[in-house]
Amino acid sequence: MIYFNNVTKKYRDNVSLEDISITITQGEFVAIVGHSGAGKTTLTKLILAEEKPTAGTVFYESKDIHKLSSRDLTHFRRKVGVVFQDFRLLSNKTVYENIAFAMEAIEKNEEEIFQDVPHVLELVDLTARASHFPHQLSGGEKQRLAIARAIITQPDLIIADEPTGNLDPINTNEVVNLLKKINDLGTTIILTTHNKSVLDQIKKRVITLENGRVIRDDKDGKYML
Amino acid sequence: MFFIKTKRIIISGCRNFKRSGFTSFASILIMTVTLFVITSLIFIQAALNSSLNDIKEKVDVTVYFVSDAEESAIKNIEVALKNLPEVKNITYTSQDQALVEFKERHSNDYLTLQALDELDENPLGASLNVKARDPSQYESISKYFESEDALSKGALTIIDKIDYHQNKVVIDRLTSIIAGAKKLGFAVSLILVIISIIITFSTIRLIIYMSREEINVMKLVGAGARYIRGPFIVSGVLVGIISSIVTILIFIPVSIWLGNQMTDFVGINLFTYYKTNFLQLFIIMLGSGVTIGSISSIFAIHRYLRK
Numbered sequence: 001m002i003y004f005n006n007v008t009k010k011y012r013d014n015v016s017l018e019d020i021s022i023t024i025t026q027g028e029f030v031a032i033v034g035h036s037g038a039g040k041t042t043l044t045k046l047i048l049a050e051e052k053p054t055a056g057t058v059f060y061e062s063k064d065i066h067k068l069s070s071r072d073l074t075h076f077r078r079k080v081g082v083v084f085q086d087f088r089l090l091s092n093k094t095v096y097e098n099i100a101f102a103m104e105a106i107e108k109n110e111e112e113i114f115q116d117v118p119h120v121l122e123l124v125d126l127t128a129r130a131s132h133f134p135h136q137l138s139g140g141e142k143q144r145l146a147i148a149r150a151i152i153t154q155p156d157l158i159i160a161d162e163p164t165g166n167l168d169p170i171n172t173n174e175v176v177n178l179l180k181k182i183n184d185l186g187t188t189i190i191l192t193t194h195n196k197s198v199l200d201q202i203k204k205r206v207i208t209l210e211n212g213r214v215i216r217d218d219k220d221g222k223y224m225l
Numbered sequence: 226m227f228f229i230k231t232k233r234i235i236i237s238g239c240r241n242f243k244r245s246g247f248t249s250f251a252s253i254l255i256m257t258v259t260l261f262v263i264t265s266l267i268f269i270q271a272a273l274n275s276s277l278n279d280i281k282e283k284v285d286v287t288v289y290f291v292s293d294a295e296e297s298a299i300k301n302i303e304v305a306l307k308n309l310p311e312v313k314n315i316t317y318t319s320q321d322q323a324l325v326e327f328k329e330r331h332s333n334d335y336l337t338l339q340a341l342d343e344l345d346e347n348p349l350g351a352s353l354n355v356k357a358r359d360p361s362q363y364e365s366i367s368k369y370f371e372s373e374d375a376l377s378k379g380a381l382t383i384i385d386k387i388d389y390h391q392n393k394v395v396i397d398r399l400t401s402i403i404a405g406a407k408k409l410g411f412a413v414s415l416i417l418v419i420i421s422i423i424i425t426f427s428t429i430r431l432i433i434y435m436s437r438e439e440i441n442v443m444k445l446v447g448a449g450a451r452y453i454r455g456p457f458i459v460s461g462v463l464v465g466i467i468s469s470i471v472t473i474l475i476f477i478p479v480s481i482w483l484g485n486q487m488t489d490f491v492g493i494n495l496f497t498y499y500k501t502n503f504l505q506l507f508i509i510m511l512g513s514g515v516t517i518g519s520i521s522s523i524f525a526i527h528r529y530l531r532k
Contacts, residue, residue, distance in 0.1 A: 048445060070450070078447035088442045092244045104233055105448035107226060149446065 081150030238459020465514030
């Protein structure tokens with residue numbers, strides 16, 4: 001599904017990723033771990049085409065993500081749900097509107113929005129908060145809203161960049177369980193984290209990055225740093 | 226889908242406008258200042274034009290005839306002058322009328338009147354007062370008297386003097402002042418309008434700059450460029466509409482005050498001018514506001530919508 005082919009990313013002289021080759025298949029749950037500055041976020045930015053690689057290529061199925069036209073890139077992004085550590089919600093929109101916006105963006109009609117949004121709100125337990133604005137929510141609620149926005153469009157892939165970084169253990173648990181549930185339904189998930197307990201909970205494939213290189217790729221969820 | 230998308234864009238634009246209370250207020254304020262400047266310049270141009278017209282009206286050329294000129298010969302010249310395209314109107318003053326006016330003018334000057342009485346006949350000649358459509362045309366009118374057409378009518382023998390030659394310096398100077406004032410007025414207006422537009426543009430750009438993170442999120446969620454841009458343009462248009470209404474309301478008391486206080490000074494009643502041209506002025510303000518608002522938004526958001 002996603003294929004990194006000898007990818008290197010440099011910011012001026014600073015090497016963020018060096019000669020990375022990874023394959024992620026459909027339906028996988030992949031955790032990417034490493035210290036701060038190991039290159040985890042750069043890796044997710046490359047998949048989303050927020051950044052371009054200095055060398056190498058990133059493929060989505062058979063297409064080079066960084067050679068997509070503006071229009072095709074928009075269509076590709078519609079197949080990917082994103083969850084960030086800093087939530088990145090639309091501050092001017094309510095909880096309901098934040099989720100509905102993702103559906104409007106992919107041109108769903110009013111009936112579908114009217115049907116699906118309450119369903120997802122219930123799934124992430126935010127029904128009572130539907131008319132609140134992001135600044136009125138707690139950290140855990142914000143992250144659940146971000147997940148709701150990511151899954152509402154039923155994407156093929158969800159990228160969660162340190163989604164538990166700003167959460168306490170109880171909220172972390174909730175978020176991880178939610179992601180596992182989504183993965184069980186067939187969605188591929190790429191999760192970056194440096195939280196050991198999260199990995200212990202997931203027990204899936206773990207790719208370890210250090211100084212921009214892959215130093216370990218385990219199928220059984222070991223956290224060794 | 227086009228209809229639904231347009232509806233969503235409009236609703237979202239209006240909502241954003243309402244929810245970003247302070248920033249919307251700031252852009253309305255700046256836009257109102259811009260529209261105020263534009264409208265003030267229209268007022269100033271109107272006042273300037275009216276003053277210039279007043280001055281133009283005061284400029285004329287008088288052709289004095291010798292005292293024994295035949296009235297029919299003068300009338301011939303009058304008809305010929307009337308046919309010149311530069312001539313706006315002509316007033317004929319007969320010998321008798323000239324005498325009456327002269328006596329009136331010198332009613333306190335006993336010595337002059339007595340000298341006049343000593344003469345047996347009227348020493349004053351008839352005259353033609355000529356007004357041109359434009360001050361720059363007096364020269365060509367005065368040249369007419371040297372033309373063959375005029376000469377054939379015996380102009381050379383019956384014309385005593387044309388005061389254009391005496392007033393030439395004043396008329397030339399006035400003509401250049403009028404032309405200069407118009408050019409300067411236009412240049413100053415243009416510069417002020419450009420400055421205000423740049424300020425409005427920068428304000429809207431700054432507001433959109435504050436939303437760059439959100440624009441990025443919208444892109445990552447998969448929203449197309451048009452769908453992201455649309456609500457910002459709607460907000461810009463709303464700023465334009467509201468500002469033009471605010472400006473037109475502000476100008477009601479302003480023009481009443483100007484009408485009461487400044488009519489003698491500027492030459493026209495600006496409140497009357499405002500009432501007569503209300504619709505036109507409102508359309509100019511609305512058009513300028515909406516155009517500046519929407520175009521600024523389009524330009525400002527452009528850089529954030531690239532890949």
